[in-house]
Amino acid sequence: MPDIIHNGKKIPKAVIKRLSLYSRVLQNLELNDIKTISSQLLADALGYNPARVRKDLAYFGQFGTPGIGYHVKELREAIRNILGADRETRVALIGVGNLGSALLSYPGFRKQDIHIIVAFDKDKRKVDRDANGIRIRDISELEKTLNTERIDIVILTVPSEEAQGLTDRVVSAGIRAIMNFVPIHLTVPDNVKVQYVDFSTEMESLFYYLKKNAKISNFST
Amino acid sequence: MPDIIHNGKKIPKAVIKRLSLYSRVLQNLELNDIKTISSQLLADALGYNPARVRKDLAYFGQFGTPGIGYHVKELREAIRNILGADRETRVALIGVGNLGSALLSYPGFRKQDIHIIVAFDKDKRKVDRDANGIRIRDISELEKTLNTERIDIVILTVPSEEAQGLTDRVVSAGIRAIMNFVPIHLTVPDNVKVQYVDFSTEMESLFYYLKKNAKISNFST
DNA sequence: TAGATTGTTAATCGATTAACAATC
């Protein structure tokens, strides 16, 4: 992946993730009719340092007022603009198994204007069935549909053996962003971004911390 | 969270995640009857730098042989030992909705000896039903069951409004590790580790990269 | 004006990579 540049400044990847979290906090503040918020309070809501909040925002401009803080509504709109979250995100999902089905009806997506518009499966018994309001298509229609439906992002929820092959097809079809739920490393060209979501790895590191913490508390008792 | 110390060295969080990925690659190599692997090849398999691989492993000891590389089987066992993945991980899941159900049958967990042993829901219509071979319990049995079943980790897949309340209960019951799929920030004591899994945030940053990349290619055409 | 809080610079901390002597 090439570096991401905004107004001549290189933006760390982590900043983008946090922007999205700030936006969510601001959304809640707006619902509670809170008009302004300081970097301190915004940081507290997420367990961050206030300097980090100010620095993150400073990559993109000046949004606050010294002595006052940030105007909630304005800042939220600014962030949504930066993230492109003001437009609809058009998503395709490949592999309508248990996890795929769950994602099709994931409430968090709807809230953020992320729309899974098409779903594919290779199982003929699933094809043409309805999944959360959309028709499951045969995987043979993949390339054609990605184009006609102007898909931005592909979600992969297929068995491991099929992941790389489908990735290659999707990339050839012009897709540049893949959210990969399959626990293998995908090889893609440099201009394609893969976001890995890996439950087992997260679980294993949690368990490691747990084990370590247990030892630490044994020492102190 | 206190720092994680191993043999007097502070271990970066990212190292633990990668250890788990190394283990997975080694598992595949073992299945393909490959006996040894160099840091270079292990790095290639994950898109890393070979120095990173050697450095990560060096936190925990010396596992390789100069001129040869690492013995696949040995290294995998060593890593599983470090991660504690040689023991069974006992997990409870709260909230048997779409996502919760999908996780109950997630094949990646079974593969890594991660066992979801109990599941809870507050919906009386779900209670006592079977979910992937286990009986769904009423949420009122939460504290009691976490203890009798000796649960290590709790998975949270409940609506946002209920997440903090349930977190408090779970923490009072002595749980130290939570895998949180609910898109809100949870407040917990310092000795409890929360692992956030947030699809919307990942999706929004993917979309941001996509938008940026599109602009970059516009420039070059 | 006094208090609060921003935006930004400098200092710190942490993580990655390059380089290479040691060694199989």
Added chain:
DNA sequence: TAGATTGTTAATCGATTAACAATC
């Protein structure tokens, strides 16, 4: 021995935090 590759140190790069003048 010659070639390969480790473990580790030093150099680089990047991200976080502290501090503070500017300013509402």
